[in-house]
Amino acid sequence: MLSIIIPVLNEAETIAELLIHLSENLSGENETELILVDGGSTDGTQEIISAFEYTRFSKPVRFIQFEKGRAKQMNRGAQVASGDILYFLHADSFPPKNFDKYIISEVKKGNPAGCFRMKFDHTHWWLRLAGWLTKFHWRACRGGDQSQFITKQLFEEIGGFDETYIIYEDNILINELYSRKKFVVIQQWITTSARLYEQKGIWNLQYHFWAIYIKKWLGADADELYNYYLKNIKLSKKELSQTAESPEALAEKQI
Numbered sequence: 001m002l003s004i005i006i007p008v009l010n011e012a013e014t015i016a017e018l019l020i021h022l023s024e025n026l027s028g029e030n031e032t033e034l035i036l037v038d039g040g041s042t043d044g045t046q047e048i049i050s051a052f053e054y055t056r057f058s059k060p061v062r063f064i065q066f067e068k069g070r071a072k073q074m075n076r077g078a079q080v081a082s083g084d085i086l087y088f089l090h091a092d093s094f095p096p097k098n099f100d101k102y103i104i105s106e107v108k109k110g111n112p113a114g115c116f117r118m119k120f121d122h123t124h125w126w127l128r129l130a131g132w133l134t135k136f137h138w139r140a141c142r143g144g145d146q147s148q149f150i151t152k153q154l155f156e157e158i159g160g161f162d163e164t165y166i167i168y169e170d171n172i173l174i175n176e177l178y179s180r181k182k183f184v185v186i187q188q189w190i191t192t193s194a195r196l197y198e199q200k201g202i203w204n205l206q207y208h209f210w211a212i213y214i215k216k217w218l219g220a221d222a223d224e225l226y227n228y229y230l231k232n233i234k235l236s237k238k239e240l241s242q243t244a245e246s247p248e249a250l251a252e253k254q255i
Contacts, residue, residue, distance in 0.1 A: 001031040001058065002100050003083030003152075007073035008036050011091045012043040014193075018091060019052045026056040027098040033059040035077045039068035071161035071169035078155055086155055088148045088170075092193035093118075095147060102186050103149045112154045113177045114184035115146035122194035124202055137185055139178050140213070144170030145192040154182065164222045167229050168212065200233065208232045 004022065008015060026032060034057050036049055046063055054061050059082065066076045074088050085107055089095065095116060096102070106114055119131035134141045148170065158176050161169045177183045197205050211232075212225055220228075 001033060001083035002085045002087055002103060002149075003077075003081035004032065004034045004087045004089060005074055005077035005081065006034070006036050006089050006091055007039065007070045007077070008041060008045055008049075008091050009039040009068065010041045010043040010045060012041070012045045012048055014092060015045055016048055016052065018094065019049070019054070021094045023055050023057075025095065025097045025099060027101045028056045030100045030104055031058040031083075032100055033057055033082055034061045035064065035081060036062070037064045037066050037073040037077045039066065039070075039073050069163065069166060071163045071165060074169075075160045075163065078152065078160060081152065084152050086150055086152055088144075088150075090145055090147070090192065092195070093145050093147055094191045096188040096190060099188070099190075102188055106149075106184055106186060107151060111182070111184040113148070113150040113182050114186060115142065115148055116186045116188050116190040118143075118146040118190050118192055120194040120197070121191055122197065124194075124197075126202060126206070127194055127197065130206075135185065135187060137183075139174070142171070142174045142178075142183075145190075147190055148173065150177070162222075166222065166226045168216060168222075168225050171213075171216070196233075205233065 006018075011018075022034065034054065038046060046065075049061070049063050052061075062080070064076060064080065066073055077088075078086055085103060087099075087103060099116070102116075117131070117134040119134075120127040122128075134146060150173075154177075158173065160173075162172045163169075165172055174183070200208075208228075212228060215228065216225060
């Protein structure tokens with residue numbers, strides 16, 4: 001079974017769109033379950049999820065309230081998952097048609113972990129190039145917005161997501177998978193939101209993302225990375241008031 005795990009926090013503006021997308025793009029040929037782990041939403045996210053009609057999932061959809069923090073939320077989802085394959089998905093990323101078939105096929109081939117190649121919902125040339133580069137296996141081209149599938153056995157062997165990291169937790173897990181040479185890039189597109197780039201400025205935000213990547217490479221710890229994020233990336237109150245996405249969710253968008 002494939003367990004789809006989505007951490008959410010005040011996603012009322014967009015969660016229905018994602019749920020519709022998932023329901024319409026599952027193949028319907030495999031056992032699947034959906035687990036949404038909420039970090040304390042106050043905008044009606046839970047009501048939207050509860051009211052949604054799910055059609056292609058093999059088990060009833062579960063909504064779990066848990067402590068805020070994406071690593072903590074995803075680890076909690078993994079703990080309760082019934083599937084032998086875990087698929088971690090951000091709430092603003094939309095996987096390709098028949099994504100479950102692609103994931104299960106790779107696991108059957110002997111590839112226990114990987115992601116999809118990614119494109120942004122934006123036409124700027126740099127974001128288009130950045131998306132195109134995700135087709136390659138290079139470690140520098142990986143990130144959480146590409147989603148992450150991993151067998152439950154391997155996930156537990158690694159110890160799950162490192163909860164000391166408030167940001168960059170996806171990359172810590174990916175680093176471990178690359179060190180074990182257990183990672184594959186599925187050559188199908190997942191589409192993710194470029195809204196944070198629009199809010200912060202494409203080159204400004206990209207510079208800070210690169211800075212965090214280099215800081216980690218040079219040995220920065222979890223606190224140093226998070227403090228840099230708070231100072232340079234987290235949206236101001238003015239920027240939050242100008243976005244259509246839920247302010248809390250966008251402010252907590254991580255690398």
